[in-house]
Amino acid sequence: MTDEAKSAQELKLEAAQKDADAKNAAMSGLGTRVRVGQTRGKNPQVITWMAFDESKPDTLPKSVQEFVDYTKSKEEDLVGYLIGGYNDANYTAASDPLAELVNYSWPQEAQTQFRLVVRNYSKGTGVTFEEAAMLIKPGFDKQFGTSEPAAAPAETVSQPA
Numbered sequence: 001m002t003d004e005a006k007s008a009q010e011l012k013l014e015a016a017q018k019d020a021d022a023k024n025a026a027m028s029g030l031g032t033r034v035r036v037g038q039t040r041g042k043n044p045q046v047i048t049w050m051a052f053d054e055s056k057p058d059t060l061p062k063s064v065q066e067f068v069d070y071t072k073s074k075e076e077d078l079v080g081y082l083i084g085g086y087n088d089a090n091y092t093a094a095s096d097p098l099a100e101l102v103n104y105s106w107p108q109e110a111q112t113q114f115r116l117v118v119r120n121y122s123k124g125t126g127v128t129f130e131e132a133a134m135l136i137k138p139g140f141d142k143q144f145g146t147s148e149p150a151a152a153p154a155e156t157v158s159q160p161a
Contacts, residue, residue: 101133
């Protein structure tokens with residue numbers, strides 16, 4: 001893509017985002033919000049779609065029934081969403097390069113913060129994740145407890161008995 005075409009695409013993306021922000025500002029309560037992105041491929045196009053905004057918990061359904069009522073989903077659609085989400089969550093957990101360095105006895109927020117600190121320190125200083133974790137982990141252990149590494153959660157893949 002030429003620099004001129006890239007600039008034109010960036011301008012289209014910016015304009016679409018401003019439009020989406022204006023529409024989203026007018027929305028309140030439970031429901032989806034306008035998202036902006038681009039198609040994949042050689043010649044991406046700007047697209048908009050409706051999606052739940054996970055950064056705004058007050059806009060999210062609080063129960064399966066509330067989700068079904070809002071989305072008008074059929075049971076087979078809902079099962080597809082559950083399978084996709086389950087598979088994505090398991091892939092994310094399995095592909096985490098920091099999984100063996102995290103102490104799973106820490107609160108979830110501490111685990112998330114530890115991952116972020118280790119990634120940022122590693123990137124900023126050019127050291128490996130392991131080296132960064134060796135420096136950072138004692139402080140987290142002091143703050144959140146045990147220096148004994150708690151085992152990672154058991155694999156979430158289950159087989160029928």
